[in-house]
Amino acid sequence: MTYDIVIRNGTIVTADATFRGDVGINGAQIAAVGQHLEGRETIDAQGLLVMPGGVDGHCHIEQDEADGSVHEDSFSTASASALAGGTTTVVCFSAHLPNGRSLVDQFETYVEKGRRSRIDYAIHQIITNVDEQTIAEGIPEVVRRGVAGLKVFMTYDDFHLGDGDFLKVLEAARNAGTIVSVHCENYEAISFMIRECLARNETSPRYHALSRPPCLEREATYRAMVLAGLIEQKIQIFHVSCPEVVEEIDRARKRGVPVVAETCPQYFVLTGADMDRPGFEGARYMCSPPPRTKADSAGLWSYVRRGVIDVISSDHCGYSYDGPLGKSRFGRDAPFSLVPNGIPGLATRLPLIFDEGVNRGNITLNQFVALVSTNPARRYGLHPRKGTIAPGADADIVLWDPEKTVTITNSLLHHAIDYTPYEGRQVKGWPVMTLSGGRIGMRDNAILAAEGDGSFVAPLKGN
Structure with a gap:
């Protein structure tokens, strides 16, 4: 033939x-x-x-924000960047905004945005409002229409859900038959830490990491898993930054809690010290949870090899350094609390993990393929097509x-972003x-x- x-x-x-x-x-x-x-x-x-082409399960692309802005990377530019880095499928986020439009309408509007993509795309639906229509009608309907999963934040002013509302989402997801992915950090404690830093005039980017210590990620992860176990609903812990968080995940899995986990390249190649640079330069490396230490990176690899973490996504969340939507939108003397959180990473995900993982003996070549392609395809119901x-x-x-x-x-x-945190690497x-x-x-x-x-x-x- x-x-x-x-x-x-x-x-x-x-x-x-x-x-x-x-x-x-x-x-x-x-x-x-x-x-x-x-x-x-x-x-x-x-x-x-x-x-197999990479499957990136965590990408913020042309996403609407509560303040009316839209993420700088369009589906056109983001998908071009994905192709440049060997990725052929992205899973991105439909926002749930307080604009009076239904969850289904917001989901379908985002599906239409994606029609400009150069590669295939799937969608997570963010849930920020748990009104009766969203729970009873919206979530079941977006699942029927092909959503890859739901996402819940346990932090950020415009996004976080309290425990009671989180439980409603977990129950709705269980009934509809979809996964819930969670950004785990303790909102109240972080808010307290930020206020304390600002009161001491500790405003530079380095204090972003100091205001979000590992213990607050660990506590929120434990709490999310307890609630998921209560409802018997599968959850995924997004962007795990350090081994003490994975330790909690490992313990929960051994207890039978239905939890899986992903991490990202920044937690292997960046550290909190990158935010401790002169002036505003540290803002280039700000994301949440923040990068930790070299020892934490080494500890993460051990859990990757054991399969406790089995997906590596980019969490591509590109804010330019300059410009009206960028990290310096409030000026280069703005406190860290006003700097947008997120770094670009679509094109660099596979090269960084190949170099840090395969070349340095942290993972095998087959594990590399599993982590960046096969496992995320399975997690979001795309395997064996992807x-x-x-x-x-x-x-x-x-x-x-x-x-x-x-x-x-x-x-x-x-x-579309004017910098990469990996410049010169x-x-x-x-x-x-x-x-x-x-x-x-x-x-x-x-x-x-x-x-x-x-x-x-x-x-x-x-x-």
Whole structure:
């Protein structure tokens, strides 16, 4: 048989196996994996790893905020950045705003925003209001329409839910059959710590980390898991920053609590010291929970190897350094409490984890594929359509040069943000081609996919 495209001579890597072989593609799907396949078009992958495209389960893209602003990265720029970094599916966030519109209307409006994406996208629905309509009608209906899961915040003025409201969401999610992901930090305690810092005139970015210590993440994580266990509802703990939090997750899992966890590259390659830079420079590294210490990073790897943490997402939340929507929107002398939390990371997720994980012996190549592609695809009901190289799967594939050494610069990343916190960092291992739905979306850092090439994807039935 002759296929539309054959990727030849590469080393195919999945979560379970590594072997030499060819991949035959017809249309948007993988049609065959074997030896000596013939294609009308041939891509030579000699010396390259052929892996399933990344699935990034935590991306803030063109997201509406309560103050009327919209995140700077549009679906066009964010999906271009994803392709540049070897990612072919993003799971992003529909906001739940106090604007009088129903949850379903807000979800559908966000689905339409995504039509400009160059790659496939799924959606988490944020829940900030637990009125009767949202609980009884909204949540069941967005699940029916294909939401990947719900998200709840335990912190932030405009988003946090108290325990009673969180329990209502957990129960509604259980009844509807979807997962709840949680941002775990203690709102009241953080508010207290911020007030104390400001009263002492401790306003620079370094105090962002000091006002959000690990114990407040640990307490909120424990509390979230207790409530999830009470309702018998599966939850995911987002962006785990340190081993003492994973220790609580591990203990809860052993007790039978239905909890899973993800972390992000910033917790392996940045530290709290990055925020302790002259002037306003530390704002470039501010996210929540904040990066911790090198010892914490080493401890996280041990839990990754054990499978307690089994997904690594980017938590791409890009705010430029300058500009009306950026981190300095209130001036470079603004207190840390007014600086937007979040850093860009779509394009750098896979290179950073490959370099820190595989090259440094923290994880195997197969574990890498599982962490950045297969496991998130499974978690959000997209596997085996996404996250693997097998007949019938979408032809979302990244060709990876494990020997290519790159110095990260913002100019390589294709996002709308004016900086990267990883500027000047050297990594070994870089994507040289990304295929999305059987089409070459990126070749040698040139973006070839057009706006609208991607589609909304819902969890597969039975997942």
